[in-house]
Amino acid sequence: SMGREGMSIQLVESDYNLLESYVRGDVITFDATLGFYNGTAQVGVENVILVGNVNADYTDYASLLEPWEVPMSELNTFTGTELYMNIEGYLQYNGAYVKFPSSTVTQAGEFNGRVDWSVNQGGSRMYVYDTSLRFRNDHAIGAEGYIPSYNARRIDGDDGPFVAPASGANVDISGFVNFVGDDPDGLVPSGNGALSINPFEDGVVWLNEARFVDGQDVGGTTFSWPNDLVVNGLPPVFSNIMLSDSAITSTDEVTVSADIVGAEGATITAVSLTYSVGGKDSTVTMTNSAGDTYEFTLPAFPNFSAVSFHIEATDSEGLTGRAPLSGGFNFFVQDEPITSIEFLQKTDNTGGDSPLFGLGNLDVNITATVVASAVTDGFIVIQDKAAAWSGIFVEQDNATSALAQGDIINITNLATNETYGVTSAILNEFTKTGTNAEMDTLAMSAITQDVVANFEAHEGLLLSLDDVRVITNQADGGSDYGEWMIGSRQGGGAADTLEVGEGLRVDDNVNFGQLTYGSNLNEHVKIGAVIDNFTGVLHYSYGNPKMIMRSLDDVTSSDWTVPMTDFVLKTPEEGATIVANEDVTPTWSATTDLDGNTVRYEKVLYLPDSTEFFAAPSNNDGLDTEITVPATLLDQLLVSAGVADGESVTLLWNVRVNDGVDTLAISSGYDIDTNTFTPIYRTATFTNSSEVNNEVVAGLPEKFDLKPNYPNPFNPSTRISFDLPESAEVRLTVFDVLGRQVATLVNQPMKAGSHTVNFDAQRLASGVYIYRLEAGSFSMTRNMMLIK
Numbered sequence: 207s208m209g210r211e212g213m214s215i216q217l218v219e220s221d222y223n224l225l226e227s228y229v230r231g232d233v234i235t236f237d238a239t240l241g242f243y244n245g246t247a248q249v250g251v252e253n254v255i256l257v258g259n260v261n262a263d264y265t266d267y268a269s270l271l272e273p274w275e276v277p278m279s280e281l282n283t284f285t286g287t288e289l290y291m292n293i294e295g296y297l298q299y300n301g302a303y304v305k306f307p308s309s310t311v312t313q314a315g316e317f318n319g320r321v322d323w324s325v326n327q328g329g330s331r332m333y334v335y336d337t338s339l340r341f342r343n344d345h346a347i348g349a350e351g352y353i354p355s356y357n358a359r360r361i362d363g364d365d366g367p368f369v370a371p372a373s374g375a376n377v378d379i380s381g382f383v384n385f386v387g388d389d390p391d392g393l394v395p396s397g398n399g400a401l402s403i404n405p406f407e408d409g410v411v412w413l414n415e416a417r418f419v420d421g422q423d424v425g426g427t428t429f430s431w432p433n434d435l436v437v438n439g440l441p442p443v444f445s446n447i448m449l450s451d452s453a454i455t456s457t458d459e460v461t462v463s464a465d466i467v468g469a470e471g472a473t474i475t476a477v478s479l480t481y482s483v484g485g486k487d488s489t490v491t492m493t494n495s496a497g498d499t500y501e502f503t504l505p506a507f508p509n510f511s512a513v514s515f516h517i518e519a520t521d522s523e524g525l526t527g528r529a530p531l532s533g534g535f536n537f538f539v540q541d542e543p544i545t546s547i548e549f550l551q552k553t554d555n556t557g558g559d560s561p562l563f564g565l566g567n568l569d570v571n572i573t574a575t576v577v578a579s580a581v582t583d584g585f586i587v588i589q590d591k592a593a594a595w596s597g598i599f600v601e602q603d604n605a606t607s608a609l610a611q612g613d614i615i616n617i618t619n620l621a622t623n624e625t626y627g628v629t630s631a632i633l634n635e636f637t638k639t640g641t642n643a644e645m646d647t648l649a650m651s652a653i654t655q656d657v658v659a660n661f662e663a664h665e666g667l668l669l670s671l672d673d674v675r676v677i678t679n680q681a682d683g684g685s686d687y688g689e690w691m692i693g694s695r696q697g698g699g700a701a702d703t704l705e706v707g708e709g710l711r712v713d714d715n716v717n718f719g720q721l722t723y724g725s726n727l728n729e730h731v732k733i734g735a736v737i738d739n740f741t742g743v744l745h746y747s748y749g750n751p752k753m754i755m756r757s758l759d760d761v762t763s764s765d766w767t768v769p770m771t772d773f774v775l776k777t778p779e780e781g782a783t784i785v786a787n788e789d790v791t792p793t794w795s796a797t798t799d800l801d802g803n804t805v806r807y808e809k810v811l812y813l814p815d816s817t818e819f820f821a822a823p824s825n826n827d828g829l830d831t832e833i834t835v836p837a838t839l840l841d842q843l844l845v846s847a848g849v850a851d852g853e854s855v856t857l858l859w860n861v862r863v864n865d866g867v868d869t870l871a872i873s874s875g876y877d878i879d880t881n882t883f884t885p886i887y888r889t890a891t892f893t894n895s896s897e898v899n900n901e902v903v904a905g906l907p908e909k910f911d912l913k914p915n916y917p918n919p920f921n922p923s924t925r926i927s928f929d930l931p932e933s934a935e936v937r938l939t940v941f942d943v944l945g946r947q948v949a950t951l952v953n954q955p956m957k958a959g960s961h962t963v964n965f966d967a968q969r970l971a972s973g974v975y976i977y978r979l980e981a982g983s984f985s986m987t988r989n990m991m992l993i994k
Contacts, residue, residue, distance in 0.1 A: 210270070210274055210302060211298045211299075212297055212298055212300075213302075214299075214300070214301030214302040214303070214382070214383075215247055215248065215249055215301045216243075216246060216247070216248040216249075216301055216382070216384065217238075217248065217249060217251050218241075218243075218248050218249070218250050218251070219250065219251050224251065224252075224254060225251065225254065226355075226356075228254075228256065229259075230271060230432075231259045231260045231261050231268070231271055232256055232258075232259050233256075233257050233258045233259060233260060233263065233264050233267070234254050234255060234256055234257060235254075235255045235257055236251045236252065236253060236254040236255070237251070237252045237253045238250065238251055238252070239252075240972075240994065241972055241993040241994065242972045242973060242993070243386070246300070246301070246384045246385050246386060247300070247301070270303075273303050273304055273305035273380035273381075273434075274299075274302055274303060274304045274305065275304070275305045275306075275307065276299065276304050276305075276306075277327070277328055277330075278306050278309070278325075278326075278327040278328055278330040278331070278332055279292075279327075279328050279329065279330040280292060280294075280295045280298070280299070281295040281296075281299055281304075281330070281332065281383065281401045282295070282330050282331060282332060282400045282401055283330060284329060284330060284331070284532050284533040285559055285563070285624055287393065287533065287564070288393060288394070288395050288624070289331055289389075289393040289394050289400045289532075290394070290395070290400065291385070291399050291400050291401050292401075293749075295401065296385065296401060299383045299401070300383055300384065300385060300401070301382060301383060301384070302382065302383050303380065303381070303382055304380065304381070304382075304383055304403070305378065305379070305380040306325060306327050306332065306378070306379050306380075306403070307378045308327065308376055308378065308438065308525075308526065309325040309326060309327040309332075309376070309377055309378070309379055310325065310326045310327070310374060310375070310376060310377075310441060310527065310528065310531055311323060311324070311325055311326075311370065311371045311372065311373055311374060311375045311376075311377055312324050312325075312326060312331070312373055312374075312391075312531060313370055313372075313373040315390070318344065319343050319344040319349070320336055320342060320343065320344055321334075321336065321341070321343065321368060321369070321370050322388075322390035323370040323371075323390070324390065324391070325377065325379050325403070326528075326531040326532050329516065329528070329532050329533055329534070330532060331393070331400075331531070331532050332400075332401065332402060332403045333388040333389070333390060333400065333402040333403075334370070334379070334381075334402065334403055334404075334405065335384060335386055335388055335402040335403070335404045336368075336404075337382075337384075337404050337406075338404065338405060338406040338407070339352060339356055339357060339358035339359065340357060340358075340359060340368070340405075340406065340407060340408045340410065341368050341405055341406075341408065341435075342358075342359070342368070343359065343361060343367045343368055345358060346358055346359035346360065346361035346365070346367065347359065347360045347361065347362075347363075348360060348361035348362040348363070349361050354415075357410075357411050357412050358412075360412070360417075363417075364417050365410065365417075368408075371435075371437050372440065374440055374441065374443065374469075374527075375437055375438075375439070375440055375441075376437075376438040376439055376440065376441045376525045376526075376527075377435060377436060377437050377438060378435075378436040378438065379403060379405060379434065379435055379436075380405060380434040380435075381403040381404045381405035381406060381434050382403070382404040382406065383401055383402070383403060383404070384401070384402055384403075384404050385399055385401055385402070386402055387399055388400070388402045395625060395626065405434035405435050406432075406434055407431065407432040407433055407434050408433055408434065408435055409421075409431055409432070409433030410431065411431050418431065419431070420432075420433055438525060439469070439470065439472075439523055439525050440469035440470055440525070441469065441519075441521065441525040441526060441527035442466050442467065442468055442469065442472075442474055442519040442520070442521050442525070442526075442527035443466070443467050443468075443469055443527065444464055444465070444466055444517065444519070444527065444529035445464070445465045445466075446463070446464060446465040446499075447462070447463070447464040447517070447529060447535065448462075448463050448464075449461070449462060449537060450462075450463070453540075454537055454538070454539050454540070455509070455539065455540065455541050456506060456507065456508055456509040456511075456539055456541055457506055458506060458539075459503050459504065459505060459506050460503070460504045460537070461501055461502070461503045461504070462479060462492075462501065462502055462503075462504060462515065462517075463495070463499055463500070463501045464477075464492070464499070464500055464517055464529065465497075465498045465499050465500075466498060466500055466517075466519045466527075467498050468521040468522065468523075469521070469525075470523075472521035472522045472523045472525070473521060473522045474494075474498075474500075474519055474520070474521055474522075475520050475521060475522055476491070476519070476520045477491070477492040477494075477500045477517065477518070477519045477520075478490065478491055478492065478517070478518050478519075479491075479492050479502050479515055479516075479517050480515060480516055480517075480518070481504060481513060481514065481515035482513070482514045482515070482534070483507055483511050483512070483513045483514075484511065490502055492517065500517075500519075507539045508539065509539060509540065509541045509542075510538075510539065510540060510541075510544070510549070511538070511539040512536065512538055512539075512561055512562060512565055513536065513537050513538070513539065514534035514535065514536045514564075515534055515535055515536075516528060516529060516530060516533075516534045516535065517529045533564075536564050536565050536566075537565070538562065538565040538566075538568065540568070540569065543569045543570050543571040543618070544562075544568060544569070544570040544571070544572065545570070545571050545572060546572060546590060546596070547572060547574060547588070547589065547590050547595070547596050547597065547598050548593075548594075548595040548596055549562075550562055550598060550620075550622055550629065550631065551595040551596075551597075551598055551629055551665065551666065552595045552663075553662055558662075559624045559627075559629065560622040560624065560629045562622045563622045563623065563624050563629070565621075565622075566621060567619055567620070567621050567634055568619065568620060568621065568622075569618065569619055570617055570618060570619065570620055571616070571617075571618060572590060572616070572617045572620075573590060573614065573615070573616050573617075573639070574588040574589060574590040574614070574615060574617065575588065575589055575590070575612065575613070575614050575615075575642040575645055575648060576588055576609045576610065576611055576612065576613040576614075576615065577589050577597070577611065577645060577648055577649075577668040577743070578611065578668070578743055578756050579609055579610050579611045579613075580602050580606070580607045580609070580719055581607070581608070581609070581610055581611075582610070582611060582722075582756070582757070583611070583719075583721075583722060583756035583757060584716070584719040584720040584721050584722050585599065585602075585716045585718050585719030585720070585721070585743075585754075586599065586600035586601075586602060586606055586607075586609060586718065586719070587599055587600065587666055587668065587743050588600055588615070588631070589648045589666075589667065589668055591648070592647065592648045592649065592650045593650065594650075594660075594663035594664065594667070595663050596650075596667065597665075597666035597667035597668060597743070598629060598630065598631050598666040599628060599629070599630040599631070599666050599717070599718045599743075600630065600631050600632075600633060600718070601623065601630050601631070601632050601633075601718055602718065602719060603633075605633070605636070606633055609638075611645065611756075612641050612642050612643070612645045613638050613640075613641060613642075614638065614639050614640040614641060614642050615633075615636045615637065615638050615639065616636060616637055616639050617631075617633055617635070617636040618635045618636065618637075619634040619635040620632060620633050620634055620635075620636075621634065625717045625718070626717060626746075626747055627746055627747075628665065628666075628717050628718075628745060628746050628747070629665065629666065630717070630718055648668055649668045649669060649670040649741055650664075650667055650668065650669055650670065651669075651670050651671075651672070652664065652669050652670070652671060653671065653694035653696065654671060654674060654692060654693050654694045654704070654709055654710035655693075655694060655704075657669065657671075657710055657744060657751060658709075658710055658751060661744065661746065661751035664744045664751070665744050665745075665746055665751075666743065666744065667743065667744055668741065668742070668743055669741065669742060669743070669744055669753070670739060670740075670741050671692070671694060671710075671739065671740040671741070671753075672694075672738070672739050673694065673695045673696070673697065673698070673736070673737075673738065673739075674692040674693060674694050674695060674736075674737045674740050675692065675693055675695050675702060675704075675734065675735070675736055675737070676690065676691070676692055676731055676732060676733055676734060676735045676736075676737070676766065677691045677692060677693045677704055677705065677706055677708070677709040677733075678690060678691050678706045678709075678733055679728045679729065679730075679731040679732070679733055679881065680728065680878060680881070681711045681712075681728075684878060684879070684969055685878075685969075685970070685971060686728075686729070686876070686878045686948060686969075687946060688713070688714035688715070688725040688726065688727070688728050688946055689711050689712060689713055689714065689728060689752065690711070690712050690727075690728040690731050691706065691707075691709040691710065691711050691712065692709050692710055692712060692737065692740060692753075693708065693709035693710065695736070710751065710752075710753060711750050711751070711752040711753065712728075712742070712752065712753045712754070712755070713745055713747065713752035713753065713754050714727060714728065714946075715747065715754075715946075716745055716754050717745070717747070721754060721755070722755075722756070722757050722758075723755065723757070723758055723800075725946050725947050726772075726876070726947060727767075727800065729876045729883075730767045730768050730769075730770060730800060731766060731767055732765070732766055732767060732768060732868075733881070735763060735765065735766040735767075736763065736766075737761055737762065737763040737766055738762045738763055739761075739762040740753070740755075740760065740761055740762075741755075741756075741760040741761075742754055742755045742756065742760050743756070758800055758801075758802075761801070763801060764801070764803075765801060765803065765865075765867050766801050767799060767800040767801045768799070768865070768868040768870055769797060769798070769799045769803075769805050769863045769864065769865050769868065769870060770797045770798055770799070770800065770863075771797070771863065771870045771871065771872055771873040771883050772797075772872075772873065772874075772950060772953055773794055773795045773796065773797035773861075773863075773872055774794060774795040774935060774953060774954055774955065775792075775794050775860070775861065775872060775886065775888055775954050775955065776792075776793040776794050776795065776955060777791075777792060777793045777955075778790070778792060778888075778890055779933060779955055779956075779957055780888050780889060780954070780955070780956060780957060781889055781890070781891070781957060782890050782891070783854075783890070783891045783893065784840075784890055784891070784892050784893070785892075785893045786837055786840040786841045786844055786892060786893065786894050787837055788837050789834055789835065789836050789837050790834075790835045790837075790840060791832055791833065791834045791835070792809055792832065792833055792835070792859070792861075793831060793832040794807070794831050794832070794861050794872070795831060796831050797863055799865040801865075803865040803866055803867075804829075804865070804866070805863050805864065805865050806823060806824070806827070806828030806829060806863070806864055806866075807823065807824040807828055807829075807830070807831065807833075807861055807862065807863055808821050808822060808823045808824065808828060808861070808862050808864075809821070809822055809824065809833045809835075809859065809860075809861055810859060810860055810861070810862055810871075811843065811857055811858070811859050812857060812858040812859065812860075812887070813847065813857065813858075814855070814856060814857065814858070816858065819843075819846070819847065820843055821862075822835075824861075840892070841894065844892055844894045845894070849892070849894045850894060851894050852893070852894065853893070853894055854891050854892065854893040854894070855891070855892055856889055856890070856891045856892075857889070857890060857891075857892055858887040858888065858889055859887070859888055859889075859890060860872050860885060860886055860887050860888065870883060871883070871885035871886070872885065872886045873885055873886060874886045874950055874951065874952060874953050874954070875949055875950050875951065876949075876950075877969075878969050879969060886953070886954060888954070906931055906932075906958045906959060907929035907930065907931045907958070907959070907960055908931055909929065909931055910928075910929060910930060910931060910934075910979075910981055910982075910984040910986070911928060911929040911986070912926075912928045912977075912978075912979040912986040912987075912988055913926070913927040913928060913929075914988060915965070915977070915988070915990045918990050918991060919990075919991040919992065919993045920967070920990065920991075920992060920993075921992060921993055921994050922966060922967050922968040922992070922994065923964055923965060923966045923967065923968070924964075924965050924967075924990060925962050925963070925964055925965070926938065926951065926962065926963050926964075926965055926977060927960065927961065927962040927963075928960075928961055928962075928979050928981075929959075929960050929961075930956060930957070930958050930959060930960075930961065930981055931958055932958045932982075933955065933956065933957050933958055934955065934956065934981040934982040934984075935954075935955050935981070935982065936952050936953075936954060936955065936956045936979070936980070936981045937950070937952060937953050937979075937980040937981075938950070938951040938952035938953075938963060938977065938978070938979050938980075939951065939977070939978050939980075940965065940975055940976070940977045940978075941975065941976045941977075941978070942970075942973065942975055942976075943973065943974050943975070943976070948970060948975065949965065949967075951963050951965055951977075956981075965977070967992045970992060971992075971994075972992050972993050972994045973991070973992060974989055974990070974991050975989070975990055975991075975992060976988070976989055976990075977989075977990060
C-alpha cells in the first residue's frame with residue numbers, strides 16, 4: 207500500500223520450521239527484531255500468522271511477486287575504475303526484488319567452492335551473491351549438504367554444480383538487492399561498498415525428491431516455476447579498439463576504430479559511439495570501413511578538454527554489446543602543460559571528481575609549496591596560492607614522503623585520483639626548487655559557514671579560521687566516531703548563533719596518511735571553548751566536509767581541552783595489603799593536557815562507602831607522579847577512620863589530575879551520553895600497626911589468554927574474560943571494524959589470576975566489534991557481534 211521504495215527487508219529465523227510451510231505469495235504478520243548482517247538490514251521473526259495469499263485474497267499486491275525493473279546505474283556507479291554504491295539507491299532498493307534485463311556477464315572465478323561473478327548494464331556493475339541454495343555449491347546436497355527437503359542443488363544428480371554463464375553472455379537477471387561487501391574483482395575502494403544482487407530461483411524445484419523444471423509437461427499440464435537467470439545469448443565481441451593518435455591537441459581530429467564481430471553466427475547490424483565532453487553527450491554512427499572494422503572520426507576539441515567514449519554494437523539476434531562493459535575510454539586534449547592546481551580541482555561547486563580523473567599521466571608545470579608533510583604531520587598537502595581550488599592532497603611514496611613543510615617543488619608530470627570523493631595527486635615527476643619561508647601566508651582566511659556552504663572549493667586547502675567556538679565534542683550525536691564541531695563566532699554576541707549540526711566538523715582520520723593526534727581527542731575537547739585561531743586542511747568523508755589538523759599546534763587557545771585521564775596507576779597493586787608502620791609511596795604514569803597547560807596530581811582516599819576523606823597533592827607541589835605518605839600521617843588517617851591498632855580496613859584510592867581549570871579522576875572509559883569519564887578506583891587493605899603475612903596465591907593460570915566473550919552475539923552487554931599468569935600492566939580496548947576505538951574497559955596494573963569484565967554496548971550500533979588485550983608484551987584480539 208506504500209509502494210516499493212525502501213519497503214523491503216530480509217527475514218531470518220533460528221527455528222528452521224517457522225517459515226518453511228509458507229509459499230511464495232503468502233501474506234503474513236509476525237513479530238520481529240531488527241539486526242544486521244554486514245550492511246544488510248534483516249529481522250529475526252517470531253509468532254508468524256498467515257492472513258492470506260496475493261493470488262487469492264490480496265490480488266492488488268500480486269505484482270510484488272514480479273521483479274522491479276530498474277536501471278543498474280541507480281544502485282552502483284563507476285568513478286573512473288572504482289565501483290561505488292549509490293547511497294540513494296541503497297535507501298530505495300536494498301532488500302527489493304529487482305530485474306536487470308540485457309546485462310552482460312563478467313566472470314571473476316571461484317572462492318572456497320562458491321562462484322564469484324558479476325553482471326554489467328549501462329556502464330555499471332553488480333556482483334552476484336549466492337544466498338539461494340539453487341546458486342550455491344558448497345551447501346548443495348552431495349557437498350556440505352543442507353536439509354534434504356529444501357530446494358538445494360543435487361550436486362551429484364540432475365542439477366550438478368552451479369556454473370555461471372560464460373563471460374560476455376547476455377542475461378536477464380532478477381534477485382534481491384543486498385549489501386554484503388562482495389568485491390571479487392577488487393574494484394570497490396577499501397572502506398566503501400557496492401550493492402549485490404541475489405537471484406533465488408533457477409526454474410527448478412525439488413518436491414518430495416522429484417525434480418520439476420519450468421516448462422515441463424506434467425500430466426498434460428505445463429509446469430511453471432520462476433527463473434531469475436535467463437541466458438539470452440552471446441553479444442557482439444570487440445577487439446583492437448584504438449585511437450589514431452596518442453598525443454591529441456586542439457587541432458587534431460581523432461579517428462576511433464574497433465573490430466567487432468557477432469557471436470554464434472550472428473551478424474552486426476548497427477554500431478554507435480557515444481562521446482562526452484564538457485558534460486554533454488553525443489551519439490554517432492560508426493561506419494564499416496573494412497572487414498570487421500568500424501570507424502568514426504571525432505571532431506577537434508578545445509584545449510584542455512577531457513573526452514570519454516564508449517561503443518555499442520547490436521547483432522542480428524537483437525543482442526547488444528558494449529565496450530568497455532562499464533565506464534568509458536578516456537583521452538585528454540592538451541596543447542601545453544597545465545600550470546595550476548585549480549585546473550586539477552575546479553568543478554561546478556556542487557561536488558564531484560576532478561575533471562582530469564581517469565585521464566592517466568598528464569604533463570604539467572606547477573610550482574607549489576608543501577603545507578603539510580608526511581614527516582611531521584602524517585599526510586601531504588601542496589598549495590600554489592591562498593585561494594579557492596588551490597590546494598590538493600598528495601599520495602605518499604618514497605619520494606613524496608621525504609618532503610618537508612615549506613618545501614617548494616616544481617611538478618612536471620602527475621595523475622589525479624579520487625578516494626571517497628576526495629581528490630589527490632600522484633606526483634610522477636617533480637624536483638625541489640627551494641624553501642618558502644612565508645608558508646603560513648598560504649593559509650586562506652575563512653569562516654566555517656562559507657566552508658560548509660562551498661566545501662568543494664576549499665578541499666585540500668590550508669585554512670585559517672579565527673574566533674571559533676566548540677559547538678559539540680560529539681558531531682555524530684549518540685555515536686562516538688572521534689569527530690567534533692566548531693563554528694565561527696564572527697565577533698560573538700548575536701552573531702554567535704550556530705547550533706549542533708550547523709558547524710564544521712573536525713576529524714580524526716584522513717584518507718592519505720595517519721594523523722598525529724589520537725582518535726579520542728574529541729572526548730577531551732571542551733564544549734563551548736573559544737579558540738582564537740584554528741588552522742587546518744579541509745578533508746571530506748561520509749558526506750561531510752571536515753577539518754584535519756597537522757598537529758595540536760594548529761589550535762591557538764589557552765584552554766580548549768581537559769586533561770587526559772587514561773594514565774595508569776602503578777603501585778600499590780590492586781588489593782595490596784599495607785601496614786601503617788612505614789612510609790607508603792603510590793606511583794602512576796604521567797599524563798598531559800592537550801592544549802599544553804601544566805598538569806598537577808593529587809592522591810585521594812575514600813572510605814568503603816565511597817566518601818572522600820583524604821586528598822593531597824603529589825610530591826613537588828603536585829608535579830610528580832608519586833606521593834610519599836609518611837607512616838605517621840597514615841596512622842593518623844586510620845585512627846580518624848575508626849581503625850584501632852591491629853585492625854584493618856579496606857579503602858578505595860585513585861589519583862586526580864587538574865590543569866588549573868578542570869579536575870578529573872583517572873578513568874577507564876568515556877560515557878557519550880553524559881560526556882563524562884568513568885573513574886578508576888583501586889582497593890587496598892590498611893592495617894594499623896600490626897604485621898600481616900604476605901598473601902600466597904595458588905592455582906594461577908599457566909599462560910596469558912583472552913577468552914571468547916559470552917554471550918556472542920549479544921545485546922546489549924557481554925562478558926569478556928582473560929587470564930594473567932603474572933601481574934602486568936593491562937589494557938583491554940574495543941574497536942569498530944574501521945579501527946576506531948569505542949571503549950577502554952581496563953587500563954591499569956592487575957594481579958595474576960583469571961579476570962572477567964562486563965562490556966555494555968548500549969550506545970553502539972549493531973555490527974562486528976574487535977576487542978584486544980594487551981598485558982606486558984602479550985597481545986591478543988578477538989571479534990564479537992552486537993545485534994540490536
